[in-house]
Amino acid sequence: xxxxxxxxxxxxxxxxxxxxxxxxxxxxxxxxxxxxxxxxxxxxxxxxxxxxxxxxxxxxxxxxxxxxxxxxxxxxxxxxxxxxxxxxxxxxxxxxxxxxxxxxxxxxxxxxxxxxxxxxxxxxxx
Numbered sequence: 001x002x003x004x005x006x007x008x009x010x011x012x013x014x015x016x017x018x019x020x021x022x023x024x025x026x027x028x029x030x031x032x033x034x035x036x037x038x039x040x041x042x043x044x045x046x047x048x049x050x051x052x053x054x055x056x057x058x059x060x061x062x063x064x065x066x067x068x069x070x071x072x073x074x075x076x077x078x079x080x081x082x083x084x085x086x087x088x089x090x091x092x093x094x095x096x097x098x099x100x101x102x103x104x105x106x107x108x109x110x111x112x113x114x115x116x117x118x119x120x121x122x123x124x125x126x
Contacts, residue, residue: 001035004116014091015082017119018108022079022093028071038111038120045106046071048124052104053077053097073097092125 003017017036024033030042046068054073080094080101090109094101108121 002038002118003036004113004118006116008089008110008117009119011084011088014108014110014119018082018091018093018106019079021122022077022106026074026077028074036119037108037122038113038118040122040124043068045122045124046074048104048126049074049077049095049102052095052102052126093122 005013021033021036024030024036025042025045030046033039034042050073053076076098078096078099080096083092083094084090085092088110090107093106093108095104095106096102103126105125106122107125108119108123110117111120
């Protein structure tokens with residue numbers, strides 16, 4: 001469930017949510033991951049990560065839905081560097097595939113909502 005903070009969350013709180021989200025995503029637990037953040041479609045996130053990781057390393061054009069049929073490739077993704085903007089409201093995370101940084105990064109942000117603040121995202125950045 002999306003956590004609502006009554007004041008802007010600390011950097012460590014946001015990073016904890018991001019790490020948990022990514023861990024669930026890697027384990028293929030997409031429904032649970034979606035419940036942690038005010039989210040972008042997990043399908044969009046997975047497709048972008050696959051394109052930036054597996055798809056970029058293929059010599060041939062992959063089948064359109066190949067990334068959905070077998071999610072084993074997720075286990076080879078890891079979080080890279082975390083970078084905050086100056087206002088500490090946006091966080092960008094590099095993603096690695098087989099220990100190499102890929103062209104897709106994930107962006108999360110602290111968003112005001114009724115009753116407080118939530119972690120929203122991720123956006124996929126190329």
